[in-house]
Amino acid sequence: MKKGLVMMFGCWVVLSLILAPVAMAEQRGVTDTEIRIGQYGPQTGPAALWGAVARGSGLLFDMINDEGGIHGRKITYYLRDDGYMPARTKAIVKELVEDKGVFAMASGVGTAPGMAVKKYLDTNKVPWVGPATGSSHWAYPPTKYLFADYPLYIDEASILINYAVKTLGKKRIAIFYQNDDYGKEGVAGAEYALEKLGMKLVASVSVEPLDTDLSSHCMKLKEANPDVVLLWLLPKHGAIILGTAAKMGFSPQWMTTSTLSDTPIMFQITKGLFKGVIFTSFGELPDATTNPLMDKYNAAREKFAPKERWGVFYTAGILFVEPMVEALKRAGRDLTADSFVKAMESIKDFQGIGPKISYGPNQRQGSRASFLGKCGEGGKSEKLSGWMTSDVDLNVVLKKLGR
Amino acid sequence: MLFETIVNSLSFGSLYALVALAMVIIYKTSEVPNFGQGEMAMLSTFVAFSLLATYKYSFVVSFVGALLFAAALGVFLEFTFLRRAKDPNILSLILITLGFEMILYGVASWKWGADQQLFPFPISDQDTFNLGPAVLSYLNLATVLITLLLMLMLFLFFRYTKVGIAMKATQQNAMAARINGIRTNRILSITWALSSMIGAVAGMLLAPIATLDPNLMLDPLLKGFSSAVLGGMTSLVGAALGGYILSIIENLFGKYVSLEFKSIVAFGIIVLVLCFKPSGLFARHYVRKV
Numbered sequence: 001m002k003k004g005l006v007m008m009f010g011c012w013v014v015l016s017l018i019l020a021p022v023a024m025a026e027q028r029g030v031t032d033t034e035i036r037i038g039q040y041g042p043q044t045g046p047a048a049l050w051g052a053v054a055r056g057s058g059l060l061f062d063m064i065n066d067e068g069g070i071h072g073r074k075i076t077y078y079l080r081d082d083g084y085m086p087a088r089t090k091a092i093v094k095e096l097v098e099d100k101g102v103f104a105m106a107s108g109v110g111t112a113p114g115m116a117v118k119k120y121l122d123t124n125k126v127p128w129v130g131p132a133t134g135s136s137h138w139a140y141p142p143t144k145y146l147f148a149d150y151p152l153y154i155d156e157a158s159i160l161i162n163y164a165v166k167t168l169g170k171k172r173i174a175i176f177y178q179n180d181d182y183g184k185e186g187v188a189g190a191e192y193a194l195e196k197l198g199m200k201l202v203a204s205v206s207v208e209p210l211d212t213d214l215s216s217h218c219m220k221l222k223e224a225n226p227d228v229v230l231l232w233l234l235p236k237h238g239a240i241i242l243g244t245a246a247k248m249g250f251s252p253q254w255m256t257t258s259t260l261s262d263t264p265i266m267f268q269i270t271k272g273l274f275k276g277v278i279f280t281s282f283g284e285l286p287d288a289t290t291n292p293l294m295d296k297y298n299a300a301r302e303k304f305a306p307k308e309r310w311g312v313f314y315t316a317g318i319l320f321v322e323p324m325v326e327a328l329k330r331a332g333r334d335l336t337a338d339s340f341v342k343a344m345e346s347i348k349d350f351q352g353i354g355p356k357i358s359y360g361p362n363q364r365q366g367s368r369a370s371f372l373g374k375c376g377e378g379g380k381s382e383k384l385s386g387w388m389t390s391d392v393d394l395n396v397v398l399k400k401l402g403r
Numbered sequence: 404m405l406f407e408t409i410v411n412s413l414s415f416g417s418l419y420a421l422v423a424l425a426m427v428i429i430y431k432t433s434e435v436p437n438f439g440q441g442e443m444a445m446l447s448t449f450v451a452f453s454l455l456a457t458y459k460y461s462f463v464v465s466f467v468g469a470l471l472f473a474a475a476l477g478v479f480l481e482f483t484f485l486r487r488a489k490d491p492n493i494l495s496l497i498l499i500t501l502g503f504e505m506i507l508y509g510v511a512s513w514k515w516g517a518d519q520q521l522f523p524f525p526i527s528d529q530d531t532f533n534l535g536p537a538v539l540s541y542l543n544l545a546t547v548l549i550t551l552l553l554m555l556m557l558f559l560f561f562r563y564t565k566v567g568i569a570m571k572a573t574q575q576n577a578m579a580a581r582i583n584g585i586r587t588n589r590i591l592s593i594t595w596a597l598s599s600m601i602g603a604v605a606g607m608l609l610a611p612i613a614t615l616d617p618n619l620m621l622d623p624l625l626k627g628f629s630s631a632v633l634g635g636m637t638s639l640v641g642a643a644l645g646g647y648i649l650s651i652i653e654n655l656f657g658k659y660v661s662l663e664f665k666s667i668v669a670f671g672i673i674v675l676v677l678c679f680k681p682s683g684l685f686a687r688h689y690v691r692k693v
Contacts (some may be wrong), residue, residue: 049517
C-alpha cells in the first residue's frame with residue numbers, strides 16, 4: 001500500500017516535471033489582465049541623480065494604466081534600485097525575470113550595469129527597450145530583443161565638435177573625460193569629427209570616477225590652451241572641474257553631453273558657473289518647451305507623482321520607453337516576445353518627446369539625432385538648434401575602439 | 404610649475420591629514436582602523452547642511468551644531484556597538500566599523516537623497532589670490548589654516564590637559580591606566596568623539612569644493628587612510644605629514660608621470676610602506692602590543 005503511494009507520488013513528480021515547460025511556454029509576464037515590466041536604476045549611490053529615469057518610466061506606465069491600459073491589460077511595473085553596481089543589477093534582473101516573471105525590461109541607467117545583463121536578457125528572450133546610456137554596445141552589433149533610443153555618445157561628441165568649429169569658429173578643442181567606456185566613446189566621436197575637419201584634439205585628459213582633487217587635471221588642460229573643452233563626466237566632476245578652472249582663471253567654452261544636461265541642478269551646484277555651458281540633449285527640455293505632449297506628461301506628473309521634480313532625467317525616463325508603449329499597442333492582444341519585436345521593427349518616424357525614432361530588421365538604434373541647448377541664468381536652458389543628425393561613419397569609429 | 408603643483412596640493416593635503424589624524428586617534432586607543440570615519444564625517448556635514456539650508460541658522464551655529472552632532476555620533480557608535488562586541492578581536496571590530504560605514508551611508512542616502520547639493524560656506528572657493536605663480540582660493544587658505552590650528556590644538560590637548568594625558572596613558576597601556584584610576588571606557592568614548600569631530604571638520608571643508616552627496620568622503624577616506632599608513636598609524640605628527648606628502652606625490656605623479664594612474668598611487672604607497680617600513684615613515688618604532 002505504502003509502495004503504491006510512493007509510486008503515485010513519483011509519477012506525479014515526473015508528470016509535473018514534464019508538463020511544466022508546456023505551462024511555461026505561454027508568454028512570460030503576459031496574462032489576460034497584465035503585462036509585467038521591470039527596470040533597474042540607481043536610487044542611491046554615485047549615479048542616483050540619474051535614478052529619476054526609472055521613476056519617469058513609471059509615470060508613463062501609470063498614465064497608460066489610468067487611460068485603461070493596453071488592449072485590456074494593465075502594466076505592472078517593478079522598479080529596483082541597483083545603486084549603479086553591475087553585480088547588483090545582475091541579481092535584480094535575474095529576480096525580475098525568473099521570480100517576478102517580467103515580459104520586458106524598460107530603460108535602465110548605466111553602461112556597466114547594462115552590459116552586465118545584456119547577454120542574460122538576450123538568452124532569455126526578454127525584450128529590452130531604451131537603455132538610458134549612449135553607449136554603442138546596445139545596437140552595434142544588433143541583437144534581436146534589444147532596442148536603443150538614447151543618442152550615441154559618439155554622435156553627441158561629433159555634433160558638439162561640428163557646432164564648435166563651424167558655427168562658433170573655435171580652433172583648439174580639448175576633452176576631459178571619465179576613464180571608462182562612457183568617456184572613451186566621447187573621445188572617439190570627438191577625434192573622428194575633428195579628423196574630418198582636418199584638426200586634432202589639443203589635449204585629452206582623463207579622470208577616475210572616484211577622484212576628488214582635480215587640480216592637476218585642470219592644470220594639464222589649461223596648459224594646452226584650448227578654446228573649447230568637452231566634458232564627458234559625472235555631474236560631480238563637472239562641478240569640481242568648473243570650480244577649479246574658475247579659480248585658475250581658465251575659462252574656455254565648456255561643452256558637455258546629455259548626461260550633464262540637468263541644468264537647474266548643475267547651475268545650483270556650480271554656484272552659477274554652469275551658465276553658458278553648451279550641451280546636447282536627447283529630448284525636449286522640461287523648462288523650455290511648448291510641446292503639447294510634454295504638457296500632457298507634466299499634468300500626469302502632477303496627478304501621480306506631485307513630489308517629483310520636472311527635470312530632464314525624469315522626462316528622459318518617459319522618452320526612452322515611449323517606443324515600447326507604442327509597440328505594445330501595435331502588437332495587439334496576441335502579445336509575445338516575437339510579436340513585440342515585430343511591432344518594434346514596424347516603428348517608423350515615431351514622434352514622442354525625443355527625436356523621430358525608427359527601427360527595422362537589423363536596425364536597433366532608433367535615432368542618431370540630438371539638439372543643442374545652452375544653460376542660461378538660474379539654470380534655465382534654451383535651445384540653440386533643432387534636431388541634428390550625426391554623420392559619423394560608425395564602422396570607422398567602432399573599429400578604432402577595437403570592436 | 405613644480406611650485407604651483409605643490410601649493411595646489413596643500414589644500415587637499417590638509418583634508419587627507421585631517422582624516423588621517425581622525426583615524427590615528429582611534430587607532431592608537433583601540434588598534435582599530437575605523438572605516439566608518441568617512442561616513443561619520445559625511446553625515447555630520449549633512450547635519451550642518453540641514454541646519455544651514457533648511458533651518459536657516461547662521462554658519463557658526465550650524466558648524467558648532469554639526470561638531471556636537473559628530474561628537475555625539477562618535478560616542479554613540481562606540482558606546483552602543485563597539486563596547487558591546489563579544490570577545491572583541493581586531494578583525495571583528497574592523498568589521499563593525501565597516502558596518503557603520505554602510506549603515507551611515509544608507510541613512511544619508513535615505514534622508515538627504517543622492518542628488519548633489521551645494522554646501523553654503525562663508526569663505527568662497529572662487530575668490531582667489533596669487534602666491535607666486537600659483538593661484539589659491541581663500542577657501543584653500545582657510546582649509547590649510549584651520550587644519551594647522553586644529554593640529555596645534557590637538558598637540559596642546561595631548562600635552563597639557565588632564566583628559567589628553569589620560570588619553571595618552573590609555574593608549575600606551577590601558578591596564579596600567581585603569582589601575583591608576585583612569586576610567587578607560589570613558590576615555591575611549593571621548594576618543595571617538597574627538598576623532599569624529601576632526602572628521603566632520605574635514606567634511607565641511609571638502610563639501611564646498613566637491614559638492615555634497617553621500618559619496619563625499621569615499622575618496623578622502625581612502626586617501627586619509629593611506630596617509631596614515633604612510634606617516635605611521637601610531638603617530639599623530641606622522642599621519643598629518645603623511646597627508647601632505649601623499650597629496651604632493653599624487654599631484655606630481657599626475658603632472659609628470661600619468662594622470663590616469665594618479666588615483667592608484669595612494670594604494671601603491673600602502674603596499675610599499677607595508678613591505679618596507681610597516682610602522683610608517685614617522686612612527687618611531689613598531690611595538691606590538693600583546
